[in-house]
Amino acid sequence: MELLDAYSDKIKEMSMLSLICSCFYSQPHPNSLAQYGDMEVKSLNKRASGQAFEVILKAPADLSPDRPQPLLSPPKKDLSMEELQKRLEAAEERRKSQEALVLKQLAEKREHERDVLHKALEENNNFSRMAEEKLNYKMEVNRENREAHLNALKHRLREKEMHAAEVRRNKELQADLSG
Structure with missing residues (x-):
């Protein structure tokens, strides 16, 4: 190692x-x-x-003594309670700062997700509204087509009834003339 x-x-x-x-x-x-x-x-x-x-x-045995050795970390000195307390407080401040930063990023992410969700709901509502309008339009067109078809059937029925009445009248006239 x-x-x-x-x-x-x-x-x-x-x-x-x-x-x-x-x-x-x-x-x-x-x-x-x-x-x-x-x-x-x-x-x-x-x-x-x-x-x-x-x-x-x-x-390491091959190294000559006149060559500078790699720098070693300086020996640790004993810290006083005040120094330790200051370091602890500084570490706590860094932790709180980091926590605040993470919370801020989370809040921004939630806001972004809320915006995306709102936009998705809005698009869904627009799609539903457009689909409903298309359906209503098709139903109206179908209703108009059915009415037009029924009117055409009624018109042909009236023509057939008028033709049948004319045929009966002609037969009656022929029967009266012949007999």
């Missing part, structure tokens, strides 16, 4: 410019071996997927 931590620390310390520049060159750089403190980087043969490197970490 220490080796992994040392590796990640060294990667952070490595010059980003040199790392990026090495990725842009398609040919291996004449200095294919680079040293960064307790880390050694060797360029490997170019792969189809791009440049490849081998990173070798030196053991």
Whole structure:
């Protein structure tokens, strides 16, 4: 685990410019071996997927004493009760501030959801109203069509009755004339 931590620390310390520049060159750089403190980087043969490197970490015993050691966190000093109380209060303030921010975001989200719901209900009501108007229109057209059909049937019936009455009258006249 220490080796992994040392590796990640060294990667952070490595010059980003040199790392990026090495990725842009398609040919291996004449200095294919680079040293960064307790880390050694060797360029490997170019792969189809791009440049490849081998990173070798030196053991802590390999480090020379004149090299600066990685910075360690300063030793923790004992805090007074007042300092602890101030830190607790500051942490509580940050928590309250964060809580207020989250509550505000939730309120805004609820407001947005309410607006969306209101708009959806409004659109639903408009759709229902339009559907009802179309249905009423179709029912009115059907009623008018039925009335027109009935009127046409009544008119044909009257014509047939008039024709039948005329035929009866003609038969009566023929019967009176012949007999």
